[in-house]
Amino acid sequence: DTGVSQDPRHKITKRGQNVTFRCDPISEHNRLYWYRQTLGQGPEFLTYFQNEAQLEKSRLLSDRFSAERPKGSFSTLEIQRTEQGDSAMYLCASSNTQGTEQYFGPGTRLTVT
C-alpha cells in the first residue's frame, strides 16, 4: 500500500496526558498537512509542511499542539496536557510539489476521557 498511513488508528487517553501521532506520507510527496475533524463537521486545517519546513499554522493550533517533520519524510503531531475538547479525528494528507491534490490517510481517532 503506497497511500498515506497514520499510527495509531485509535488512541484513548486521560485528560492531562500527552499524546503523539505519526503520519507517513506518500513517499514522493514533499507537502504534508494535518487536519482535525470533529463529529458533524468537515476537516479543519491545522498545519502545513513543505519538506521539513512548517510554513503555515492555523489559529486552531494552540500552544499545546506541536508538529514536526524533521527529515522531510514522516511527521508527528503532539498534543500536551490533553483536554476533552481535543477529542477528534486527526487526519494527515500529503501532496506533490504542485499541490493539486491532497491524499488523505485513515486518521487517528483520539478520545480524551
Added chain:
Amino acid sequence: AQSVSQHNHHVILSEAASLELGCNYSYGGTVNLFWYVQYPGQHLQLLLKYFSGDPLVKGIKGFEAEFIKSKFSFNLRKPSVQWSDTAEYFCAVKINSGYALNFGKGTSLLVTP
C-alpha cells in the same frame, strides 16, 4: 467571513434517483474546488476537482460538478445513484495562493434499495 456551505446535511434517495448536492463558498479571488467522498469505514477520497477551464468537471464513478463563478457555487451531480454511493460528501475550497483545504460540514447521503 470566508466559508464553505453545504446546504443539505442529510439526503435520502432511492436507487436510480438523481442527485444534486449544493456547495457555495464565500472566498474572493481565484479558487480551486474539490469534492471528496468518505465511504463508511474508509478515508477521504477525491471525487473530482476544478482548477480552470471547462466549468463542467467529470469525476470518478459517474459524478460531475459544475462551477458557476457568478453564483460562487460548485454543485455535485449524478444522474442515477446506486446503493454503493451511500457515503459522506465534502465540498472543499482552496485559495489559489494558499495551502489549506477549507471544507464544508459535509452531506450524509443514504441510498436505499
